[in-house]
Amino acid sequence: MSTRVGMVSLGCPKNQVDAEHMLYDLKKEGYELVSDAALADVVIVNTCGFIESAKQEAIDTILEFCTLKEEGRIKHVIATGCLAERYRDEMKKEIPELDAVVGLGSNGKIADIIRDIYRTEESVCAYGSKTDLPMEGGRLISTEPFFAYLKIAEGCSNCCTYCAIPAIRGKFRSRKMEDILEEAKWLAEHGVTEVVVIAQDTTRYGEDIYGKSMLPELLKKLCEIEGFKWIRTLYSYPERISDEFIDVLATEDKLVKYIDMPIQHCNGDVLKRMNRAGDEAFLLELIQKLRARIPDIVLRTTLIAGFPGETEAQFEELCEFVKNVGFERLGCFAYSPEEGTKAYSMPDQVDEVTRNRRADIIMQEQMLVTERYNQAQLGKTVEIVCEGFDRYAECYFGRGTADAPEIDGKVFFTSEKKVAVGQYVKVELFDTLDYDLLGTVTE
Numbered sequence: 414m415s416t417r418v419g420m421v422s423l424g425c426p427k428n429q430v431d432a433e434h435m436l437y438d439l440k441k442e443g444y445e446l447v448s449d450a451a452l453a454d455v456v457i458v459n460t461c462g463f464i465e466s467a468k469q470e471a472i473d474t475i476l477e478f479c480t481l482k483e484e485g486r487i488k489h490v491i492a493t494g495c496l497a498e499r500y501r502d503e504m505k506k507e508i509p510e511l512d513a514v515v516g517l518g519s520n521g522k523i524a525d526i527i528r529d530i531y532r533t534e535e536s537v538c539a540y541g542s543k544t545d546l547p548m549e550g551g552r553l554i555s556t557e558p559f560f561a562y563l564k565i566a567e568g569c570s571n572c573c574t575y576c577a578i579p580a581i582r583g584k585f586r587s588r589k590m591e592d593i594l595e596e597a598k599w600l601a602e603h604g605v606t607e608v609v610v611i612a613q614d615t616t617r618y619g620e621d622i623y624g625k626s627m628l629p630e631l632l633k634k635l636c637e638i639e640g641f642k643w644i645r646t647l648y649s650y651p652e653r654i655s656d657e658f659i660d661v662l663a664t665e666d667k668l669v670k671y672i673d674m675p676i677q678h679c680n681g682d683v684l685k686r687m688n689r690a691g692d693e694a695f696l697l698e699l700i701q702k703l704r705a706r707i708p709d710i711v712l713r714t715t716l717i718a719g720f721p722g723e724t725e726a727q728f729e730e731l732c733e734f735v736k737n738v739g740f741e742r743l744g745c746f747a748y749s750p751e752e753g754t755k756a757y758s759m760p761d762q763v764d765e766v767t768r769n770r771r772a773d774i775i776m777q778e779q780m781l782v783t784e785r786y787n788q789a790q791l792g793k794t795v796e797i798v799c800e801g802f803d804r805y806a807e808c809y810f811g812r813g814t815a816d817a818p819e820i821d822g823k824v825f826f827t828s829e830k831k832v833a834v835g836q837y838v839k840v841e842l843f844d845t846l847d848y849d850l851l852g853t854v855t856e
Contacts, residue, residue, distance in 0.1 A: 415443055416527065419450030421478075422555070423471055424461025426562045426611050426647070426819070428494055429555060432459045435493070446553075448794045451481060455489045455527055460496035462581060464749035471496045472508075473701040479510040489530055491515060498540070499581045505538055512580055516540035517582065519546045540731070543568070543583035554603075557800060559835030560818055561605045565593050565631065566612035571650070573677075573749065574755040575689045575717065578613055580748035585614065587622050594634055601640030606835065607798065608635065609818060610646045624651060629661040642837065643798075647673040647815060651699055652690040663707045669814035670707050673742075675715040679734040680727045683720055686759065693734060700738060707739035712816040713742035718775055719768025720748045721759035728771050739782050742821050745775035748765055756832035787845040796853055797824050797840045799832045813840075821848075828854035 418439050422432035435457070450456045454525050456478045459689055462470035471494075478490045489512040497504055498516040505514050512530050515523065518541025526537050540695060546567060554561050569578045570585040600608060610632070619627025630645070644667045649658075651674045663666050678684050681692030703710055716731065735743065747768035750757050763771075797811040803825065809832050810825045811816065826840045832854065840852035 415445045415711070416455060416531070417447050417453045418444045418455045418527070419447045419453030420457040420459060420514060421450050421474055422459040422494075423464065423474065424459075424467055424495065424610065427564055427567075427613070428459060428461060430552065430562050430564045430611075431494070431517070431520055431546070432545050433552040434550055434556055434741050435459070435520055436553040436555065438521065438524050440553060441551070444524065444527070446586035447515075450478065451486065453487055455491065455530075456481075456487055457491045457523070460492055462496035462499040463577065464492070464751065466749070469494055469711075472819055476509065476648075479508065482510060483499050484550075488836070489513075489527070490524075491526070493517075493520060495581050498543070501538070501540060501764065505536065510676045511536065513537040513539065514518050515713070516543075517619045517741065518542045521545065521550075533712065543581075544586070546582070548588050549596075552596075554600075554605075556818070557834065558604055559798065560607035560609065561600050561609050562609050563593065563597055563600070563635075564588075564611050565615065565618050565628075568614035570617075571614060572688055574686065574759070575751065577754055580753055585621060586615055587617075587619050587627075589610075589622065590619070590627060590631055590634070594638075595629065597635055597638055597641075604640075604835070606641060606837075607643040607645070607818075608641055610635070610644065612654070614648060614650050615646050616649045616655075616658065621735055624654065626658075629657045630659050632658075632668060633665065636665045641667055643667065643814060645669050645671055645814075647817065649674045654699060656701075657704050659703060670709050671711040671713065671814060671817065672703065673713040677715065677717045677828065678720065678723075678727075678731060680723075680730050683723055683727055685703060686722055687717075687720060687756070691760060693730070696734075697738070711741040712738075713743075713821070714740050715815070716743065716775060717748050718743040718745055718771035719763040721738035721756055721763060722761040723748075723763055723771075732774065733777055735778050736783070739786070740779070741783075741815065742817075743775075743782070745777045745779070747772040761798070783848055784845070785807060785849055787848075790842050790844065791844065794839050794841045795824075795852075796837055797826065799834055799836045799838065801834055811838075822850070824850045824852055826852040826854060830854070 461467040491513040493515040519539035566587045567585040679693040795813045797812040842852040844851040
């Protein structure tokens with residue numbers, strides 16, 4: 414009987430793509446993959462190590478499977494991903510039950526590592542260079558069959574003072590355009606109709622190998638691929654959103670009118686301490702330009718509340734900015750002090766209670782913005798991709814172009830005819846439910 418391997422992948426879509434490469438390699442090497450990791454012989458926890466809450470989730474998940482190992486229900490537990498890369502020595506020391514701690518540079522050796530564990534019955538610590546993280550090769554898609562993530566670059570060179578990503582994943586490095594397009598065509602041939610373009614900073618794509626941002630050119634070429642219906646781009650830095658990028662977004666039908674630009678704050682002094690560009694005036698000008706050029710655009714952003722040195726006045730400025738701009742989609746996080754970052758040792762640290770209170774206030778403000786936006790959608794007919802059927806609510810659910818997979822809200826809808834997962838239908842919206850919308854199929 415072949416060895417059964419289960420994987421739990423945590424964190425962002427970029428980490429999920431790494432997991433899909435590992436799953437492909439394991440299947441190719443003859444391992445049996447199981448969807449329920451608790452039923453596996455070997456469990457791989459592909460960890461996130463970005464902020465404190467993500468680290469805690471990863472540790473809790475690892476310990477959960479280590480308990481199953483102690484009970485004899487599974488044989489081996491392996492940690493991969495950002496937490497394993499970031500805390501190389503501490504991981505094995507603090508969690509001795511782990512059979513392997515695998516850094517990002519050794520992801521491509523995961524099948525051999527499992528063989529070594531069985532052969533020697535000894536724990537393994539494998540790292541390697543960050544640049545050895547596989548970006549090419551086969552993937553075993555773990556998302557819904559109709560959509561997939563397309564990672565166009567790895568690492569980050571922005572060096573925001575609060576962020577550990579450059580230390581974890583190394584400098585920004587783009588994939589060659591021909592390799593990306595080859596993978597995209599493969600996705601389309603295998604039934605993917607919605608592709609989500611990701612990187613730590615998608616707007617920086619190509620600068621390192623082509624001398625300038627090639628994201629607009631890449632998006633145009635992706636739109637030429639037969640089979641794709643929706644193409645969405647995440648993680649676009651505001652200071653790199655060029656007129657060329659805006660024009661491509663406005664004119665290409667397959668590009669959904671949605672832009673994700675993490676601004677983190679609006680106050681110029683706070684942004685400067687974050688090592689981020691711009692200020693409120695710059696952001697307002699960019700937002701006005703986007704909405705003028707693409708009137709139906711959906712803007713998503715992320716904010717950090719309670720960054721070191723953030724005064725009450727600067728926080729109030731952020732609150733007013735959120736109310737006045739009216740981002741259609743917004744997430745706010747309380748600042749998380751991360752060892753090894755410049756912000757960690759900055760003066761005037763804001764206490765945890767205040768950080769959390771400020772983040773909660775921003776999200777309460779955003780709830781009002783979202784309610785207004787959702788109310789304005791009622792009576793409209795929108796195209797929705799079906800993601801499944803909710804047995805308890807006795808209705809279907811899915812997303813429109815205004816909602817990114819696994820991030821934004823849902824549309825719950827009824828239909829007289831059966832709707833298949835991945836099918837696109839026209840839905841008339843008639844009511845709201847918190848962040849979600851309700852509707853009925855009109856065709």
